[in-house]
Amino acid sequence: MKIAFVLGSSRQNGNSEWLGHQVLEGLDYTMIRLTDYNIHPITDQRHDQAGFQPVEDDYENVLNLFLQHDVIVFASPSYWFGMSAQLKAFFDRWSQYLRDPRYDLKAELSQKEAYVLITGGSNPKITALPLVQQFHYIFDFVGMKMSGSLIGHAVKPGEIQDDTEAIAVAKQWNHQLKQKGNA
Amino acid sequence: MKIAFVLGSSRQNGNSEWLGHQVLEGLDYTMIRLTDYNIHPITDQRHDQAGFQPVEDDYENVLNLFLQHDVIVFASPSYWFGMSAQLKAFFDRWSQYLRDPRYDLKAELSQKEAYVLITGGSNPKITALPLVQQFHYIFDFVGMKMSGSLIGHAVKPGEIQDDTEAIAVAKQWNHQLKQKGNA
Amino acid sequence: MKIAFVLGSSRQNGNSEWLGHQVLEGLDYTMIRLTDYNIHPITDQRHDQAGFQPVEDDYENVLNLFLQHDVIVFASPSYWFGMSAQLKAFFDRWSQYLRDPRYDLKAELSQKEAYVLITGGSNPKITALPLVQQFHYIFDFVGMKMSGSLIGHAVKPGEIQDDTEAIAVAKQWNHQLKQKGNA
Amino acid sequence: MKIAFVLGSSRQNGNSEWLGHQVLEGLDYTMIRLTDYNIHPITDQRHDQAGFQPVEDDYENVLNLFLQHDVIVFASPSYWFGMSAQLKAFFDRWSQYLRDPRYDLKAELSQKEAYVLITGGSNPKITALPLVQQFHYIFDFVGMKMSGSLIGHAVKPGEIQDDTEAIAVAKQWNHQLKQKGNA
Numbered sequence: 001m002k003i004a005f006v007l008g009s010s011r012q013n014g015n016s017e018w019l020g021h022q023v024l025e026g027l028d029y030t031m032i033r034l035t036d037y038n039i040h041p042i043t044d045q046r047h048d049q050a051g052f053q054p055v056e057d058d059y060e061n062v063l064n065l066f067l068q069h070d071v072i073v074f075a076s077p078s079y080w081f082g083m084s085a086q087l088k089a090f091f092d093r094w095s096q097y098l099r100d101p102r103y104d105l106k107a108e109l110s111q112k113e114a115y116v117l118i119t120g121g122s123n124p125k126i127t128a129l130p131l132v133q134q135f136h137y138i139f140d141f142v143g144m145k146m147s148g149s150l151i152g153h154a155v156k157p158g159e160i161q162d163d164t165e166a167i168a169v170a171k172q173w174n175h176q177l178k179q180k181g182n183a
Numbered sequence: 184m185k186i187a188f189v190l191g192s193s194r195q196n197g198n199s200e201w202l203g204h205q206v207l208e209g210l211d212y213t214m215i216r217l218t219d220y221n222i223h224p225i226t227d228q229r230h231d232q233a234g235f236q237p238v239e240d241d242y243e244n245v246l247n248l249f250l251q252h253d254v255i256v257f258a259s260p261s262y263w264f265g266m267s268a269q270l271k272a273f274f275d276r277w278s279q280y281l282r283d284p285r286y287d288l289k290a291e292l293s294q295k296e297a298y299v300l301i302t303g304g305s306n307p308k309i310t311a312l313p314l315v316q317q318f319h320y321i322f323d324f325v326g327m328k329m330s331g332s333l334i335g336h337a338v339k340p341g342e343i344q345d346d347t348e349a350i351a352v353a354k355q356w357n358h359q360l361k362q363k364g365n366a
Numbered sequence: 367m368k369i370a371f372v373l374g375s376s377r378q379n380g381n382s383e384w385l386g387h388q389v390l391e392g393l394d395y396t397m398i399r400l401t402d403y404n405i406h407p408i409t410d411q412r413h414d415q416a417g418f419q420p421v422e423d424d425y426e427n428v429l430n431l432f433l434q435h436d437v438i439v440f441a442s443p444s445y446w447f448g449m450s451a452q453l454k455a456f457f458d459r460w461s462q463y464l465r466d467p468r469y470d471l472k473a474e475l476s477q478k479e480a481y482v483l484i485t486g487g488s489n490p491k492i493t494a495l496p497l498v499q500q501f502h503y504i505f506d507f508v509g510m511k512m513s514g515s516l517i518g519h520a521v522k523p524g525e526i527q528d529d530t531e532a533i534a535v536a537k538q539w540n541h542q543l544k545q546k547g548n549a
Numbered sequence: 550m551k552i553a554f555v556l557g558s559s560r561q562n563g564n565s566e567w568l569g570h571q572v573l574e575g576l577d578y579t580m581i582r583l584t585d586y587n588i589h590p591i592t593d594q595r596h597d598q599a600g601f602q603p604v605e606d607d608y609e610n611v612l613n614l615f616l617q618h619d620v621i622v623f624a625s626p627s628y629w630f631g632m633s634a635q636l637k638a639f640f641d642r643w644s645q646y647l648r649d650p651r652y653d654l655k656a657e658l659s660q661k662e663a664y665v666l667i668t669g670g671s672n673p674k675i676t677a678l679p680l681v682q683q684f685h686y687i688f689d690f691v692g693m694k695m696s697g698s699l700i701g702h703a704v705k706p707g708e709i710q711d712d713t714e715a716i717a718v719a720k721q722w723n724h725q726l727k728q729k730g731n732a
Contacts, residue, residue, distance in 0.1 A: 010593045041634040044559045044626075047706055077593075080640045081686040082631055085590040091629045125332070126319045127686050129312050130679035136309045137630040137676050148348065149308070157596055165331065165355045172351040193410045224451040227376045227443075230523050260410075263457045264503040265448055268407040274446045310503050313496035320447040320493050340413055491698070492685045495678050502675045514714065515674070531697065531721045538717040 001181050003029035004069035008076035008087025010035055015119040015154035016075035018161070022170035023073055023115065027177055030069060034086040037062050041085075042092035052096040059093050071113045071147075071177065074135070078120030078128045078151075083135075091138055110143030115173060121155035148173060184364050186212035187252035191259035191270025193218055198302040198337035199258035201344070205353035206256055206298065210360055213252060217269040220245050224268075225275035235279040242276050254296045254330075254360065257318070261303030261311045261334075266318075274321055293326030298356060304338035331356060367547050369395035370435035374442035374453025376401055381485040381520035382441040384527070388536035389439055389481065393543055396435060400452040403428050407451075408458035418462040425459050437479045437513075437543065440501070444486030444494045444517075449501075457504055476509030481539060485532075487521035514539060550730050552578035553618035557625035557636025559584055564668040564703035565624035567710070571719035572622055572664065576726055579618060583635040586611050590634075591641035601645040608642050620662045620696075620726065623684070627669030627677045627700075632684075640687055659692030664722060670704035697722060 005024055009016050037058035045052045066072070076083040097105045116135045118128045132149045139146045150169045154160035161167075188207055192199050220241035228235045249255070259266040280288045299318045301311045315332045322329045333352045337343035344350075371390055375382050403424035411418045432438070442449040463471045482501045484494045498515045505512045516535045520526035527533075554573055558565045586607035594601045615621070625632040646654045665684045667677045681698045688695045699718045703709035710716075 010591070011596070042559070042628070044628070047560070079591070079593070079644070080637070080690075081683045082637060085634055085637060085641065088629070088631060088634060088637065092634065095628070122686075122690065126316070126329070129316060130682040130686075133309070133312060133679040134630045137671075137679075141629075141671065146309070164359070165352055168351045168355040169348055172348045176347070193408070194413070225376070225445065227445070230377070262408070262410070262461070263454070263507075264500045265454060268451055268454060268458065271446070271448060271451060271454065275451065278445070305503075305507065313499040313503075316496040317447045320488075320496075324446075324488065492682070492695070495682060499675070499678060512675070530725070531718055534717045534721040535714055538714045542713070 001071060002069040003027055003071045003073065003177065004032055004066060005029050005073045005075070006032045006034065006066065006087070006090065008034050008074070008084040008090070010084060010086065011077075011157075014077065014157065015152060015160035016077055016117055018158075019117050019119060019150070019152050019166060019170055020073055020075045022167055023117070023173045023177070025174055027174070027181065029073075030065065032062060032066060034062070034084075034090060039086065039089050039093070041089050042095060044095070046095065046099070052099060055093075055096075059090075062090070063093070063097060067108055070111070071115070071180075073115045073117065075117040075119075078118050078124055078131060081120075081122075081127055082131060083118075094142070106142050113145045113147050114139050115147050116149040117152065117170075118150070119152040119154045119160055121153065124153050125151050184254060185252040186210055186254045186256065186360065187215055187249060188212050188256045188258070189215045189217065189249065189270070189273065191217050191257070191267040191273070193267060193269065194260075194340075197260065197340065198335060198343035199260050199300055201341075202300050202302060202333070202335050202349060202353055203256055203258045205350055206300070206356045206360070208357055210357070210364065212256075213248065215245060215249060217245070217267075217273060222269065222272050222276070224272050225278060227278070229278065229282070235282060238276075238279075242273075245273070246276070246280060250291055253294070254298070254363075256298045256300065258300040258302075261301050261307055261314060264303075264305075264310055265314060266301075277325070289325050296328045296330050297322050298330050299332040300335065300353075301333070302335040302337045302343055304336065307336050308334050367437060368435040369393055369437045369439070369543065370398050370432060371395050371439045371441065372398045372400065372432065372453070372456065374400055374440070374450040374456070376450060376452065377443075377523075380443065380523065381518060381526035382443050382483055384524075385483050385485060385516070385518050385532060385536055386439055386441045388533055389483070389539045389543070391540055393540070393547065395439075396431065398428060398432060400428070400450075400456060405452065405455050405459070407455050408461060410461070412461065412465070418465060421459075421462075425456075428456070429459070429463060433474055436477070437481070437546070439481045439483065441483040441485075444484050444490055444497060447486075447488075447493055448497060449484075460508070472508050479511045479513050480505050481513050482515040483518065483536075484516070485518040485520045485526055487519065490519050491517050550620060551618040552576055552620045552622070552726065553581055553615060554578050554622045554624065555581045555583065555615065555636070555639065557583050557623070557633040557639070559633060559635065560626075560706075563626065563706065564701060564709035565626050565666055567707075568666050568668060568699070568701050568715060568719055569622055569624045571716055572666070572722045572726070574723055576723070576730065578622075579614065581611060581615060583611070583639060588635065588638050588642070590638050591644060593644070595644065595648070601648060604642075604645075608639075611639070612642070612646060616657055619660070620664070620729070622664045622666065624666040624668075627667050627673055627680060630669075630671075630676055631680060632667075643691070655691050662694045662696050663688050664696050665698040666701065666719075667699070668701040668703045668709055670702065673702050674700050
């Protein structure tokens with residue numbers, strides 16, 4: 001079982017990242033920090049005669065790295081009640097590779113398992129629920145199992161450390177992942 | 184700080200009840216098991232000239248008991264992706280007492296704090312999210328603080344004991360409530 | 367194509383009913399006014415050894431009448447951001463008949479098509495969205511097609527007649543249903 | 550009353566655009582096609598000591614143009630059950646200008662009124678509901694009135710013209726806007 005941590009934050013050492021480390025403490029995993037890569041937003045060419053054209057950026061490398069893993073922990077801050085642009089671009093570009101004959105992307109994705117971490121303010125445990133539903137629809141569309149979602153209340157750097165409920169869930173996931181790894 | 188556990192299940196010793204006991208272990212609280220009372224559904228007389236008429240059932244006693252508490256743990260199974268009829272009737276009847284001059288119900292409710300427990304099947308951690316949103320709207324309408332919501336996966340009797348994530352949150356709430364009680 | 371109008375209101379001539387008549391104007395349909403019947407809430411006996419026991423009320427007659435139709439317009443006021451207790455009981459009791467060997471209820475329901483009308487106040491076009499999602503989950507569970515949902519803003523009697531947007535959709539559905547009927 | 554149409558599509562003459570033209574037919578309005586401008590995603594500097602730094606792109610011009618209007622029709626395709634990256638960046642950058650002393654952005658936004666158009670596939674009238682909720686939270690945060698939301702079912706170019714229900718609502722909004730303009 002190979003684990004990746006796909007981090008959509010634009011800040012270093014942010015609250016989403018800290019919460020992810022609680023989930024992954026003591027486990028081997030690949031850190032995929034999306035801001036380390038140049039990833040273009042999608043240009044929707046689904047309906048162009050020639051279809052999607054190759055894009056000169058790092059996305060294909062990131063996708064290939066991502067696809068080597070079985071369990072993915074996705075983390076994003078909630079910006080304006082949605083996921084970060086970096087993480088959204090990561091999913092949007094799936095549209096291109098779902099049509100790329102070199103890949104069988106849907107089949108590959110359907111073998112994976114996702115955990116979702118969201119951190120934010122403005123009553124996030126309610127206002128981020130539509131974002132949880134969006135993640136569910138994304139994973140459901142490609143047949144990927146959504147094993148958990150967790151919303152942490154945190155705005156300023158470090159504030160997540162006061163959300164003892166979120167930490168309790170993160171530790172529980174950590175325990176689950178360790179058990180799966182040993183199974 | 185006085186705590187009540189308002190249980191909307193129709194079964195005895197069900198999964199919602201078990202999870203509630205994890206939240207409340209070691210604390211003093213009043214058990215309000217709605218099926219122990221005769222509570223009629225609302226008859227909507229908001230727009231009748233004479234307004235709401237007195238109802239011959241146990242609701243007023245239950246309401247008076249409820250109002251003596253500061254923190255309420257509400258628990259309901261998810262039936263067809265909604266709360267139980269018993270718990271819904273409990274809220275629906277608020278409409279009557281919000282218009283009853285003997286009470287200042289909205290002001291009283293706005294001083295209280297709610298925790299919500301839901302248990303069910305059919306991918307409940309996603310499919311019960313609209314129910315969480317409904318609870319939020321109910322509490323928001325009367326100005327009551329919603330301190331937490333928790334969805335447990337359980338259909339058959341006892342199944343909740345396998346939802347280690349839900350139990351972790353319940354124990355965390357128990358810890359929070361004990362700290363508040365001592366503060 | 368046989369049409370039924372399942373009305374969950376507790377008031378006569380309420381806003382939901384008025385909106386339903388816009389949808390159904392000029393069409394043959396069966397009016398199923400749930401308050402005309404004695405329908406008990408569910409007693410959850412899914413996990414009792416003996417299973418569900420017969421209930422002495424009108425539900426089976428209502429269910430049999432309902433099952434004779436292909437297209438169902440369900441209408442409910444939004445009470446405390448949920449459907450009326452009458453309509454909820456109608457769905458809850460499906461649990462009993464899904465296990466009744468005299469019926470093949472899931473197969474029958476999967477052949478039907480539903481439209482949903484909701485009317486209410488308190489910013490209903492947002493706050494009733496969780497209720498729309500609940501209807502979707504209910505129909506999805508039994509494989510029933512959900513052909514449309516419509517939220518009307520109306521609290522006082524007659525207020526729905528000012529919601530020109532809701533009326534425009536109702537008239538459009540009316541047009542669709544007439545076309546289907548002629549097809 | 551000045552109207553703007555803020556279009557978040559990446560395609561020309563797409564379904565969102567077509568639906569927007571139904572809403573705006575016969576009215577004076579400013580077209581703000583976000584893809585005509587170079588708009589950077591947000592760099593979250595809320596917690597940097599120096600705060601947000603000036604960004605060399607077209608956003609400030611677009612924002613100034615936008616702020617001259619009273620009623621805004623926002624349109625976006627639903628990509629992966631969220632708004633387009635272009636429209637999301639438009640909102641995300643508000644975070645920067647809410648902290649810019651040259652503006653009183655929240656006060657200005659609170660005077661405006663928004664309509665939302667979404668088009669997409671994959672059962673959009675259900676699966677885009679979380680996106681409607683997200684728009685609501687965005688507008689609610691800045692005190693902007695949300696006057697309507699409309700989800701059109703359309704994937705391929707032109708397909709929106711078959712969604713007679715969406716067109717009926719668009720025409721109704723057109724009528725409302727003309728009445729407001731004359732008031």
